[in-house]
Amino acid sequence: MAPPRPKLRVRDVEIGHRSGRKGTYALAVDGLSFDVAPNEFIAVVGPSGCGKTTFLTAVAGLIPISGGTLELDDHRIDGPGRDRSLVFQQASLFPWRNVVQNIEFGLKAHGRLDAAGRARVAELVELVGLGGKGDKYPRELSGGMSQRVNLARALATDPELILLDEPFAALDAQTREVMQEELTRIWQADGVKAGKTAMFITHDVPEAVFLADRVLVLSRGPAHLVADIHVDLPRPRTPAMKRTPEFLAMSDRIVDLVMAQSQIGKQAQPGRRVTSDDHAGVAAG
Amino acid sequence: MTTQVSQPASPIAGPIERAINARKDKKLTTGTLGLIGLVVVLGAWQIAASAGWVDASFASSPVGAVRALVHMIGTGELWPPLLSTLESVACGMIITVVVGIPLGLLIGRSNTLYGLTEPLVSIMYSVPFVVFLPIIIFWFGIGAEARLVIVVWSAIFPLLINVIAGARNVDRHYLQVATVFCAPRLLTLRSVTFPATLPFVLAGVRQAVGRALVGAIVAELFMGNAGLGYVVQTETSGFKMDDAMAAIVVIAVLAIVLTRSVAWIERRFTFWSSSV
Numbered sequence: 001m002a003p004p005r006p007k008l009r010v011r012d013v014e015i016g017h018r019s020g021r022k023g024t025y026a027l028a029v030d031g032l033s034f035d036v037a038p039n040e041f042i043a044v045v046g047p048s049g050c051g052k053t054t055f056l057t058a059v060a061g062l063i064p065i066s067g068g069t070l071e072l073d074d075h076r077i078d079g080p081g082r083d084r085s086l087v088f089q090q091a092s093l094f095p096w097r098n099v100v101q102n103i104e105f106g107l108k109a110h111g112r113l114d115a116a117g118r119a120r121v122a123e124l125v126e127l128v129g130l131g132g133k134g135d136k137y138p139r140e141l142s143g144g145m146s147q148r149v150n151l152a153r154a155l156a157t158d159p160e161l162i163l164l165d166e167p168f169a170a171l172d173a174q175t176r177e178v179m180q181e182e183l184t185r186i187w188q189a190d191g192v193k194a195g196k197t198a199m200f201i202t203h204d205v206p207e208a209v210f211l212a213d214r215v216l217v218l219s220r221g222p223a224h225l226v227a228d229i230h231v232d233l234p235r236p237r238t239p240a241m242k243r244t245p246e247f248l249a250m251s252d253r254i255v256d257l258v259m260a261q262s263q264i265g266k267q268a269q270p271g272r273r274v275t276s277d278d279h280a281g282v283a284a285g
Numbered sequence: 286m287t288t289q290v291s292q293p294a295s296p297i298a299g300p301i302e303r304a305i306n307a308r309k310d311k312k313l314t315t316g317t318l319g320l321i322g323l324v325v326v327l328g329a330w331q332i333a334a335s336a337g338w339v340d341a342s343f344a345s346s347p348v349g350a351v352r353a354l355v356h357m358i359g360t361g362e363l364w365p366p367l368l369s370t371l372e373s374v375a376c377g378m379i380i381t382v383v384v385g386i387p388l389g390l391l392i393g394r395s396n397t398l399y400g401l402t403e404p405l406v407s408i409m410y411s412v413p414f415v416v417f418l419p420i421i422i423f424w425f426g427i428g429a430e431a432r433l434v435i436v437v438w439s440a441i442f443p444l445l446i447n448v449i450a451g452a453r454n455v456d457r458h459y460l461q462v463a464t465v466f467c468a469p470r471l472l473t474l475r476s477v478t479f480p481a482t483l484p485f486v487l488a489g490v491r492q493a494v495g496r497a498l499v500g501a502i503v504a505e506l507f508m509g510n511a512g513l514g515y516v517v518q519t520e521t522s523g524f525k526m527d528d529a530m531a532a533i534v535v536i537a538v539l540a541i542v543l544t545r546s547v548a549w550i551e552r553r554f555t556f557w558s559s560s561v
C-alpha cells in the first residue's frame with residue numbers, strides 16, 4: 001500500500017535565532033524531520049525551551065527556516081498563508097473587538113466575511129460553547145472562554161492546517177480538562193477521521209495522548225525528533241479513557257522520554273535521530 | 286521616555302486612573318470634603334470683605350463676583366469673550382489633532398524618526414511653553430495667528446508624547462495575529478494599530494485640551510484684544526475686581542467642562558481597555 005501523500009512534510013529543518021547585542025546565532029531547531037498525514041492530529045511535546053514555539057512559528061510562516069524543507073500540500077512554506085491558522089500560547093484576542101468580531105477577524109482579513117462567513121461564525125460561537133456571549137468583550141471573559149474564542153477564530157477561516165501553541169497552558173487544571181474534552185468534541189464534530197489536520201504543542205503528556213493521533217517527542221534544544229508514537233486509542237475519545245491502563249502506560253512511557261530529555265547533566269540517550277519511518281521501533285522500546 | 290511623563294503616556298497610567306475611578310465611593314467623601322474646603326475659603330473671604338478687614342474694591346468678594354457674573358450674563362457682555370476664547374481653543378485643537386496624531390504615529394512607528402526626535406520632543410514637553418512667548422511675539426507679532434501659534438505650541442507636545450508612546454506600544458502579538466491571517470496593510474492599520482493606539486491618543490487629547498486653554502488664556506493676557514484672558518486683564522487694570530473674578534470663574538468652569546468632556550469621550554471609546 002502506497003503511503004498517502006503527506007499534508008505537511010518536514011525534512012531536516014533547521015531554524016536559528018539571532019539574539020543579543022552581538023547578534024550571536026543560536027540554533028533552536030536542528031535536523032527535524034517528520035510527516036503529517038491529512039486529517040491527522042499531531043501533538044508535540046518536549047522540554048521547555050527546546051524550540052517548539054520556534055518550530056510552530058516557522059510553520060505558520062512568521063519566521064524563515066535556515067535549512068531543510070517545509071512543505072504544506074507539496075508547496076514550500078515561505079510566509080504566512082490563508083491555508084494555516086494559529087492559536088497562540090497566550091490569549092491574543094483583540095480587546096476592542098467583541099467575541100463575534102474577534103472570531104470574524106480571519107474571514108475579514110481574507111475578504112470572505114459575507115453572509116456565509118457570518119453564518120459560519122455564528123455556528124462556531126455555538127460550537128465552542130459561547131452561545132449568547134457573542135457581544136462580550138475579552139476583558140469580560142474568563143481564561144477558558146478566551147481560549148475558546150481563540151480556537152474559534154482559528155477555525156473560522158477553515159484552514160488546511162491548524163497550529164496550536166499550548167493553548168491551555170495558562171488555564172487551571174479543571175478548566176484545562178474541560179477544554180481538552182471540548183477540543184476533542186469540536187474536533188470530532190467534523191466526523192471521525194475527518195477533522196482538520198492539526199499540530200498541537202503542549203507540556204502536558206496526558207493531554208497530548210488524549211488529543212492526538214500521534215505524539216512527537218522533541219529533544220532538548222536545539223530540537224530534533226526523539227520519538228514518534230502512534231496513539232491507537234479509539235475515537236470518539238471520552239474522558240473515561242484517561243483512566244484505562246493503555247492510556248496510562250502510554251503516558252508513562254512518553255513522560256519517561258521527555259524526562260530523559262529534560263534532565264540536565266544526565267546524558268540522555270538521544271544520539272540517535274528518529275525519522276517518521278522507524279517510529280515503530282521507538283514506540284515499542 | 287516614559288519616566289519624564291507625569292501624566293498617562295505610559296500603559297500603566299490608564300489602569301491607575303481607572304483604579305481611581307473604581308474607588309468612586311472613597312472619591313465621593315473626598316468630593317464632599319473638597320466642597321467643604323471651598324465653602325470655608327469662600328465664606329472666610331466673603332466675611333473678610335463684608336467686615337471691611339480687606340478692601341472689597343481691591344480684593345473683590347464671592348458675592349461681588351457672582352453679582353458681576355450675573356450682570357455679564359444679563360447684558361450679554363460675557364458671550365463675545367467666551368466665544369473668542371472657545372474659538373482660539375477650537376482652532377488650536379483642530380490643528381493640534383490634525384498635525385499631532387499623524388506625526389506622532391509616524392514618529393512612533395519608525396525607529397529612526399523616533400531616535401531623531403525623542404530628545405527634542407521631551408525637551409519641548411518639559412520646558413514651560415511661556416518661556417517661548419517673547420520669541421513667538423517677535424516672530425509672529427501679536428495678532429490672531431500668533432495667539433493660535435501659542436495655543437498649538439502648548440497643546441501639541443503632550444499629544445505627541447502620548448501618541449508616540451501609543452504607537453510604540455502596540456502589542457507585538459496583535460500584529461502577529463494580523464500577519465498570520467494575512468490581513469492587508471490597510472486592515473491592520475484600521476483594525477489593529479489604530480484601536481491599540483486609541484487609548485493613548487485620547488489621553489493625549491485630554492491633556493492637550495487643558496494645555497490649549499492655558500495657551501489661549503496666556504495669549505489673551507499678554508497680547509489679546511478679545512477673550513476671557515483679555516477681560517481679566519482689562520478689568521483688573523480698570524480696578525473692576527468683581528468683573529475680573531467673574532471672568533476667572535468662567536475660565537475655571539470652562540477648563541472643567543472641556544477636560545471632563547474629553548474624559549467622557551475617552552471612556553465612551555476605550556471602555557474595552559479597562560482591566561478592572
Ligand SMILES: Nc1ncnc2c1ncn2[C@@H]1O[C@H](COP(=O)(O)OP(=O)(O)OP(=O)(O)O)[C@@H](O)[C@H]1O
Nearest residue numbers: 017018019028047048049050051052053054055221
Ligand atoms: N525571538 C527570539 N530571539 C532569540 N532567541 C529566541 C527567540 N525566541 C526563542 N528563542 C530561543 O530559542 C529557543 C527555543 O525557544 P522556544 O520558544 O521555541 O521554546 P519552546 O519549546 O516553545 O519553550 P516553552 O515550552 O517554554 O514554550 C530558546 O533557547 C529561546 O531562548
Ligand SMILES: [Mg+2]
Nearest residue numbers: 052053054089
Ligand atoms: Mg513555547
